Each structure stands twice: as C-alpha cells, then as structure tokens.
Amino acid sequence: MAKLVLRRLVQMLLIMVVASLLLFAIFDTPEFKKRLAIQELGGFAVSALSEESYNQWLAEKGLDVPFYQRYANWIGNILTGNLGYSYEKATPVAPLLLDRLANTGILAFFVFALMIPISLLLGVLAGMKEGSFQDRAISFFSVFTTSIPEIATAILLTVIFALGLQWFPVKSAMIGGFQFDQLILPVLTLVLYDFGYVARMTRASMAEVMTSQYIRTAILKGLPYKRVIMKHALRNALIAPFTIIVLQLNWLLSGVVVVEVFFEYDGFGKLLLEAALFPDVEVVQACTLVAVAVAVLSQLISDIGYTFLNPRIRFA
Amino acid sequence: METTRKMSDQTPVLECRNLSISYYTRAGEIPAVVDFNLKLMPGESHGIVGESGCGKSTVALAIMQYMGKNGAIVGGELLFEGRDMRTMSAEELRKLRGSKIAMVYQEPMASLNPAMRIGEQLSEVPIYHEGVSQNEAWQRSADMLAKVRLPDPERIMKSFPHQISGGQQQRVVIAMALLSNPKLLLLDEPTTALDVTVEAGIVELIRDIADEFGTSMIYISHNLGLILETCDRLTVMYSGEAVEVGDIHDVFDEMRHPYTRGLFGSIPLPGADKNEHPLVAIPGQLPLPHERPKGCNFGPRCTFFRQGTCDTGRLPMHSVPGDDDHRVRCERFQEIDWARDLPKGEAKPPVESGDVVLSVDDMTKHYVIEESGFLIFGGEEKTVKANEKLNFSAREAETVAIVGESGCGKSTFAKVLMGLEDATAGHVKLGNVELGDLPVDKRDEKTISRLQMVFQNPFDTLNPSHTVGGQIARVIRKFGVAKAKEEVDEIVYRLLDIVKLPRDFAKRRPRQLSGGQKQRVGIARAFAGNPDVVIADEPVSALDVSVQAAVTDLLMDIQRENRTTLLFISHDLSVVRYLADRIVVMYLGQIMEQGSTEEIFSPPYHPYTEALLAAVPIADTSIEKRHIVLKGELPSPSNPPKGCPFSTRCQYMMPGKCDVEAPPIRAFGKQGHEILCHLDPSEMQEMEPVIKKKVEAA
C-alpha cells in the first residue's frame, strides 16, 4: 500500500516535470520573446530597436542564457512562490491566481455538493432494475442533459431564468461583493452538464453488479432485498463511481472556462482565457501548471482511493 | 433398513410435474425445458446429466425460482414438500431460499462477494433465517467451516474470498449452503472449475454430507463419472427434455435410450483404445432450441431413427418393463436389441513409431517477475520456476501426452517449443535444429512450418473478423505450400474435406460455426503446412462429450495418415489413456513420472500419479477404484516447496528427507519408465493398482 502510494507520487512528479518542460519550451520561441519585449517596451520602441540593442535587452532580462538554465530558474521561482508577472493586469501572478482560484473553488464546492448525491442516487436507481421504466427515464434524461453543451445550457438557463423570469442576474461578475444569487446559474449549468455522465457510470457499475453471480448468491441465500442492495450491491457498485467523481475535478477545470467567461465570473478559467487572448504568457504558464497540478493530484487521490476501497487490491 | 420403507409413505422433498420453462428473447419464446418430471425422496441424491444447452442448469434455477427477467415457468407444477412453489409469495420464497433449499454454484470465486469478509457472508444466513445473535451466528459459521474440513476456520472467516484458493472457496460456498441445515441441496457443476485432485476432495465432502446430514441432493454435471460417485438416481437430459430416468445402476448398466448409449460410447472408459476399440462419436449437432425437430429431438442423430414412428409429435416417457422407476423417452426402445447393436468403432492397426523427432534435454524455463516496476523503479525480483530440467523425447508418428493440473508448466513448455519464449537453460531439438534459444522470429519458415499447434479454446482459436477459408489459406501461403490462388483454394477445400466440414464453410465466418466445427478448422489450420510435430493444448477439454470423441478421432486419423508426432497436453487422464503412446506426468514444473501408457497406469506409481489416477471419476460400474484424497491445495509455482515439489501433499512424505532434498530419478523396465521420488523402488513396486475390474460376486 505505502509502496504503491510512493510509486504514484513519483510518477506524478515526473508528469509534472515533463508537463512544465513542455509548457516552458513551447513559449520559448523568438516570437514570444519579441512579444515580451513589445509588452514591456511598447511596439514602437521595439521596432526602432537595433538588433544589437534588442540582444542587449535580452541579456538584461536573462533571456539569452541557455534553455535549461532558464528553465531551472523558472522552476526555482515557481517553487519559491514567484509565479511571474502579469503585464496585462500589471500585478504579480501569485496573489492574482490565488484570488481567482478561491473563486473557482467556491463554484466547484457547490457543483460537487449538488452533483454527487444527485448522480449517485439516480445512477443507483437506474442500475438497480436494468431495463425498467425508471431506468429508461433516468437514462434518457441523463443522455439528454449531457448532450446539451455547457454553453447551450448556460444560454437556456440565462434566457429562461435571467432574461425571462428575471429570478437571477444575467451576469455573475460579483461587482458588489459576493452574492449568492449570482452563483446559482453557473453552478446549475455545470451540474446539469456533468451529473449525467457520473449517473450513467454509476448506472453501468450498478447494473453490472446486479447481474453478477454473487448477487444471485445473496438473493438465493434468502436475504431481504434491502440487505442485498445496501450491503452486497452498493459496496461493489460504488467503487467505480468514486474514482470517476474525483476525476471530475480535472473535467471541472475545463468546464469552468466557458461558464466563467459566459457569466463573467472572476475565476480561474476566465483569467486563463484572458491571459491567452492578450497574450500574457507568464499568467498562461502559471494557470496551466496549477491546472495540471490539480489534475494530477486528483488522479493520485482517485488511484489511492480505488486501491483502498477495493479489497481485492488492498489485501492482495 | 431405511430404504426398504415404501416410498409412497413419504412426501417427496421435491416433485416436478410436467415442468416447462421458457425464455423470452427478441426471436420470441424459446422453450428451454419441456415436460420435466422429477421426484426426490428425503435423503436421496439425484443426478442430472447432459451436454451444454440441454437445460440442466435451467432446471436448477427454476427450482430456486430464479429465472431472471426473461425466463419463466410456463407450465406444470413444482412441489416442495407438497406445496407448489409457483403459488408462493416473494416473502415465502425468500424464507425458503437459503434455509430449506440451498445451492452450490459452478464458479466459487464469482459466487462470493469480493468486497465482504467470508465470516460476514456466512453469518448472514443464520441471522436472517433464524434471527440469532451476531456472536452465535459467527460461532456457528466457524463450526461449519471446520465441518467442511477447512483448516484454521478463524483465519478464513476474517479473509476476503480472493485470499483463499478455489477449492477452499468452494468449501466455503458449501458451508454457506449447509448453515441452516437445508432439506434440499442443489449442486450445479460444483467441481467443474477445479483441478482433478481438488475435485476429488470436494466430491468426498459432498458424499459425506449426504451421509451425515441426510440432505436430499440434486447434482448437476456433464460428467457421468462424477454422477456415478455421488448419486442414487439419474436423469439424462437432451435438448431440453429428460430422455432417460432411473436408478443409477440401471441406467449405467442397462441404458435404454440411444442418446444415453451414444454418450457412453463417446467417453473414453478404461478398456477403450485408439487402435482396437476406438470411440464412437454421436454424429451431428445439438439442435438449437428454436430449431428442434418434430417428434424425437434426438431423431436426426439417432441410428435407430424410423420415419413415421420417431417424427410424429411429442413423445411421452415409457416405463421399462419390469422396472417402473426406469423410464425412457424413446418409441423404439423395445425393438432394439441392446446387447447386439452396441456402437462399435472400426479397429485399426497400430502405428509403428519411427525415429526420434523431438528431444528435450534438461530444458529449464524460469520467469523473473518484477513487482511491476515503473521506469527507473524496479521492484523486488521473484523467480517462477515454470519448467525445471525437463527430459524426454518424441518419435515420429508417436503420441506423447503431457499431463498435469493447472500451474504444472505444461503451457509454458508449449510456448518454449513454439518459440514464444526462450528456454533459460538446456536444449530442445527438432531433428537437428536447436529450438531452445531460437525465438520464432529468428526461425526460418521451414522450421516454423514443421511445428504447429492446435489450441484449447474453440472460441478463441479463430479470428472472428476473417473467413474460415482465409485463415487456412494464410497458413498455406505463409509456409509456401502453394502460391497461386486456385492452388491455394484447392488445398483449403481438401483440408476442409479431411476435417469433415462442408466446402462452403470456407466462406463462413467463425461466428457461424459451433465449437466443435471451430476446433476442426483449428486442426485443419495446424495441418495446412504439413508439420512434423503438432502440439495440441487441451484441444477437446472445452467441447461437449459427444463432440470430444469426434474431434479426438479426427486428430488421431490425420496424425496416423501423415505420421505426425503429436504432443497432447491435457489434464484429463481418461482421454490420455485412450490416445497416448507415452505419458509424461508433470507437477509444479517438474516431470514426476514418464513412461509408456501401460506403465503409467500400473504400479510402480509415483505417489502423485497414484493420487491423480484415483481422483479421475470413471463412469463404469464394473470398475473398482482405490480412494486417495490429497490434502491441501496446489502450491503456487512462484513459491514451490523445498525438496520434492509434491512433498506438501504426499501421503508417503518422509519428513527430513522429502521436504529437504531434491528427489532422485528411479528407472524401471527397459522402455524408459522413470519416476522422480525418494521412495524405495521396491516400495513402489508393491503398490496396489488404483483401477481394477470389480470381481463379479458369482
């Protein structure tokens, strides 16, 4: 067990190193260096610069030293908490990113708090009786909601609840401080799009367990149906959904981009997109690195959780 | 005596009256079992035997009233202790299941909940059926585990199912079934998934249960020998119908249904011999449930079929004159001269074997297993000794059988021969080509084509995406037998003729073939390149008995024709006895004994061979067998015992010797009979034969 965790941890570190290397390498081209100069000095100044003085500027910035050395510096900075500088917003990246991550964290918390119970309950109900009316209804509903992309869900919810009924505000910019009603539409959008997937996975897992021979054994042992479901089926059927739910963290980091942009919610996704369009390279790098770290971490938790929940591996 | 009491005085434990069961599929209603009758008295054990698809498992599940979504009992009555189970409420059924009627399943691993400890799964039964306390339930479960002879019940109670072996799992399932002292025990192929020596232990346990608890039993199996060892009465099923019912000795000695007799004719009993008394297969195939013929289901395959008698509507069961309990579903059984019309195969002259073709010399194969290392992180290394110093040779036109249970290394040996693995040490010579360290991609086409293989699983042996003809043609082209299209097609057709399949099968896909037909194609493919040596890895073990005989005989015929050397890998000693010239017995990667077939089956024995022979069930009432049940389970090949690998289970084990020193090879006779054992040769000479003809009590 401890060995497995250790191995996963090393694997995760390796992935982080390679991912950061890739990230650093693709933004390490002459064009991007030039763009950096333009951002700092202004376009006119750079075009007036002779090759010599441009090189001098590069040297000043430390941009002319070998690649590996700059990569080492960059990683060193990041590890000491210096995530770079945002030219667009004229502020260090670290506090900015932290603030935005906190906002996204709030969003994510409510999404998970709603999605987990709904999807597990519906999935179990559907998988318990494969082919029954409740199964077909739940399955169809979940295919339907997952088929509507987040952007369309956001539009539908906005049109109905914000523009039509005017229950909630159209935008969630939180200009006047944190307001709960501004959070509802973004959270609903994310939940509607994602619960179907988890519910379907839960259903598949539950349906498989229900057709297994050990469930037949439990029924033919004369156990009450409730005991068969609660004790024999759920224990096995919920192992797979657990890992899937943890992995949804990775998916959520994708999903928040479009939702935050649409609702103008100041979170991680909106920051990343704005930086990418500007382009604010150091912000993009920092955001991506954080996203990868979160994703890899969730993978680790999911793996460890799986081995812990599954006695076949835990007591191998 | 108990049994002399008149049967009618007692209520039967279970009675099926004209039971009919159907499945509902897209294609409509499919009758799985039709008109099934059974009367089971207290303390009686009744066997149901038949090939796959005959409906025997359906009967068991119907008795449990567990038919799934698409199955239903469509007619008849099902009386348990006189009450019709079909009219019971769900709650009444629940109270019956697990307490009055219990079941043991085919696959013990799949039947136990992988996420619950065994103790918890066992103690549920008394808690829910008798409302006893947690502690008492636990205690009773532990006691029951001891009764099914599991060592260290407390440890097993705390284990998860995957932590114990297959044989132990099946004992746990049996204990679970016995916990509330049921009236009726259903056993659905309880030993099919287990090794023979483990099976013997389970069978002994089941027999003892019948004696000790007085439980009535229904024992479902495809193996006639097992039924003979465990049951009083027998129902033979064919294609959804019971075709013959009766006392076990009546059915075995005076069978009155052509199918039953066909079944006996196609299993290799002692005395069957590939040259003098070849097996007789039942021609044709089992009909699909929705394509059953009118009248007798067995009609199209029956040699006694007569138009007008056998194909007119449903057939009833008839009582055999003079024995009310012996009933058959045959219209002509009284017209047949059962003594004269015995199925008899044509005797063939024995084949003289030629020069040595394949010689294996001190061949050793060790695997090194790294505990799933990742990139730079190697785990601990473990050595699995899959093959340890194998020595034997095979001659032209000879059949050498390699016998052993799972984990004995027989499949690894095949892989080394075929070049999928390198030998760690020693030599394997095909003619004068050294194969041991020559992987298949380094062998030239000639060498590869000289050595071909027939595989075990008919469902896997052919690629489902390509036509049958295409797959045979590929071999012909690959080995350069022919190149031109017409020529290749001609050879494909000829091969299909040889394996007795219609030529238009060349255009079919494997999915459209039955298991036996697929295996025939597999044989055709193996012989397409005119090989010198063919390795057959359990080629018939996945097939039904009646098909087994046909495929075995086909294999022998082609081999005889081409003077091919056949290495026949098997766990089934009866088949091996029938077809092999020489036998090599393996256990945990080592050869325990080798010699001619005759030498292996008579003393001196290796203690393992002796136990193996005793464990094989034989479907012949005139045979007497010594009882030897091995203790314990097969050790893991990655952690074999010190000294002699068999020392942990051997009944002759000499402490301080067998578990410390590697045993020496003892040679007997002149034909190369060798035994690897510490026992004194004279001691082995004095062993009693395991299988004997019963002395007729005159």
Place this chain on the structure above:
Amino acid sequence: MAVSESVAAPTLIERLSAPKPAIVLLLLMWAPLTFYVMFGANQFVLLPAIPATILLYGVAFYNFRESTTAIIGLTLVFFWLLMAVSAPYLPLLDPNKPIAPFALPFSEKRDIFFWLGTDFKGRDMLSRMIWGCQRVIVWGVTATFVAYVVGTLFGLIAGYLSGWWDEIISFLANVLLSFPVMVLFIVILNYLGPSGFNIVVAVTFASAPAIMRIVRGLTLDIKTRDYVYAAQTRGEHPFYIMIIELLPNVRGPIIVDACLRLGYTTVAITTLTFLGLGLQPPDPDWGLMIREAAKTAMLWKFSYMLLVPALSVSTLILGFNLMADGLREMSLRD
C-alpha cells in the same frame, strides 16, 4: 448455451463493414463537402453529395431499424448533414450580407422570408443557422478522424509490443491527459493561432491519448487470444498481427466511442469558437453566432439570437450521443 449454432442476424460490425455501397456513398458525401468547406471548391462539387446523403441515410436507417434510439440519433445527424451538403442550393438569403432595407438589424419580424428574424447586423438568422453547420461538421469529423488514426496506432503499438514502447507511450499519454482538456486547447491554439487546421492538431493532442488508452486496453485483452498465438507461432510480423489480426477486432468498441467523441469534438469546436480561439468570422458558425449574440443581445427580446445556435448545436450533439447509445445497445445484443 455454450456452443451456439446461431447463424442468426449478422453482428453490428459485419453490418457496418459489409455493405460496400455504403462506403462508396460515404465517400461521395464526404469528399465534396470537405473540398467545399476546407479548400473552397466550387459549389457544383456538392451536387452528387445530396443524393448520396439521402441514400446513405436510407441504408443506415435499414441497418439500425431495430433500435429506436439509434434511429432518432441518426435522423438528427443526417438532418444536419443534409443541410450541410445542400446549403448552397436551398432558397436561402446570403448568410453574410445584411438584408436591409427589407429587414432591420435585430428584427424580430418573422414572416415568410425571415422565419427566425435577423441578427445584430441584419443578417438572416435562418440562413446563418443552416450554413453554420458546415464548418463545425467538417472540422469536427476531420479532427476526430485524425485523432483516431493517431490514437489507434499508438494504442496498438503500446498494447501489442508492450515493454518500453508501452512505458513511453503511456507516460506521454498520461502527461497529455493531465492537462484539463480546455486548458490544453487554449495553450495549443494560443501557440499555433486559431484556425480549422490547428483545431485538428489540438483535438488530436487532446483526444488521441484517451483513444490510445482504450485501444491499448482492448489490445491487451485480445492479444492473449489463441488466434493471435496462432499468428505468432507461424512467425507473422508484429505489424501484420496488429493490422490484420488485432485491428478488425477492436473496431466494434471504437465505433461506439467515436460517435461519443464526435459529440465531444463538436462541443469543443463550438466552445472554442465562442471563446474566440476557434473558427474565425465572417463565415457563419454556431459558436460565432453565440459569441456575437452574447456580446450584443442579452435581452429577453433578442434571446432567439442565442437560442437558435444553442439549440442547433445541441440537436447535433444529441444526435451523435443517441447514435452511440443505440449502437452500444445493439452491439451488446450481438
């Protein structure tokens, strides 16, 4: 029943691969559309594609007739396919020209000519909606196809050759999979610049690792089958085994997954376009329509400008997902 004699209906895979005419029809439909959209070919190339699409729908309908789910999905997808190939021949107004003075920008007026009104520049919504499906379908399918070729190839190699090949390929896949998809898209398109071809590259990077994992898993399972041993023992080259013995047998699960992934890719393209990183104006596209409307028309009165593209893209994706569901259902029956 173990040894089944069943010669019943052909399996899904046989049905999908058997009819050669279907493949010809598919090419007849697909090639003109691709040339028209990607390389700006003359609209006459689309002429044969229109009957081909209708015929192909008929063939597909016949083969999937037993699954209602698949039929509904099929119908939705083919509706948009038909719209895509026939857009130039439909009696529609120019999607890119404002139609003032007949209708004003933001016109809600819906009469016989302007069923869906006009957008903020006064362009006909109906025409833009129909033309808008072309690019997302062509780029979406192309991107998914390329991702499959790459993913399947690596999956076969990793699964069959194992060892170091597997270690390296799986590790790289893990690296790519640890980027949240949208983040990966943003980084790649930010680096390469927004365009259809770059979307193909980005989708390949984002999807191929997941496809590779699926194929690798299937390969690991199938390579233990006896027919693969049979091929190995007659000395076949590893590539022969991968292409001839393994590939045809991993097709089934892959086709189902491909339908799902077509849906994901469509979502991704629309979303990226909405974010300004995907397809570029002025040609109509659903993502662009949403982007433009979201900037200008956040009022109840104009909500049709948001709803039209949103519902269009939803029906297409629903079509793909229902098709995948139906196919899975049918393949489970085989």
